[in-house]
Amino acid sequence: SQQGEEDPQALSIQEGENATMNCSYKTSINNLQWYRQNSGRGLVHLILIRSNEREKHSGRLRVTLDTSKKSSSLLITASRAADTASYFCATDDTGGFKTIFGAGTRLFVKA
Amino acid sequence: GAVVSQHPSRVICKSGTSVKIECRSLDFQATTMFWYRQFPKQSLMLMATSNEGSKATYEQGVEKDKFLINHASLTLSTLTVTSAHPEDSSFYICSAKGSGRAWEQFFGPGTRLTVL
Numbered sequence: 001s002q003q004g005e006e007d008p009q010a011l012s013i014q015e016g017e018n019a020t021m022n023c024s025y026k027t028s029i030n031n032l033q034w035y036r037q038n039s040g041r042g043l044v045h046l047i048l049i050r051s052n053e054r055e056k057h058s059g060r061l062r063v064t065l066d067t068s069k070k071s072s073s074l075l076i077t078a079s080r081a082a083d084t085a086s087y088f089c090a091t092d093d094t095g096g097f098k099t100i101f102g103a104g105t106r107l108f109v110k111a
Numbered sequence: 112g113a114v115v116s117q118h119p120s121r122v123i124c125k126s127g128t129s130v131k132i133e134c135r136s137l138d139f140q141a142t143t144m145f146w147y148r149q150f151p152k153q154s155l156m157l158m159a160t161s162n163e164g165s166k167a168t169y170e171q172g173v174e175k176d177k178f179l180i181n182h183a184s185l186t187l188s189t190l191t192v193t194s195a196h197p198e199d200s201s202f203y204i205c206s207a208k209g210s211g212r213a214w215e216q217f218f219g220p221g222t223r224l225t226v227l
Binding site for chain 1: 202215218220
């Protein structure tokens with residue numbers, strides 16, 4: 001079962017612009033992760049934010065988490081054509097046993 | 112990071128045949144492995160969780176007799192799609208967790224199954 005929804009479903013921007021993707025989830029979590037998937041490929045882990053953290057940075061990525069709203073956002077700054085991919089948020093259930101994925105956002109960065 | 116492989120990467124089969132997909136952790140022992148399926152332009156849907164040496168736990172709506180999962184060793188799990196039909200055509204992805212950080216799992220590159 002899917003944990004939540006992502007918004008937008010698809011996003012098309014110009015190279016150099018920032019891309020913001022949002023994710024909402026339904027249940028209590030231990031942490032939230034963001035993954036990237038190139039078309040027809042496996043997933044690459046981007047960043048993890050714990051339930052007691054509000055913001056985290058990694059290179060051009062900035063992730064926020066609002067547990068009161070059960071939502072997270074992923075910001076990619078100064079986007080590049082190579083950032084074109086699908087981005088998924090994922091949450092671990094409170095047992096920490098399995099990971100449930102959001103619906104994903106398909107990002108297309110035009111050169 | 113740790114490496115997980117899948118084999119085959121792509122398979123085409125006739126309706127009614129069975130297909131086995133292997134998932135291997137190459138440089139760590141995978142205490143838990145997960146199988147997901149992904150339809151085009153959709154998210155990953157968890158199918159089942161398997162622990163080495165025990166029966167897999169299937170998600171609601173996943174037919175255990177249709178999707179046979181075996182986790183015979185700490186480095187290998189297999190998913191067999193029995194009597195495959197065109198609606199089973201999908202992208203199947205495995206992931207593995209070791210004994211390290213609880214949240215950390217490593218994904219295989221996926222297997223594209225096409226049933227004619």
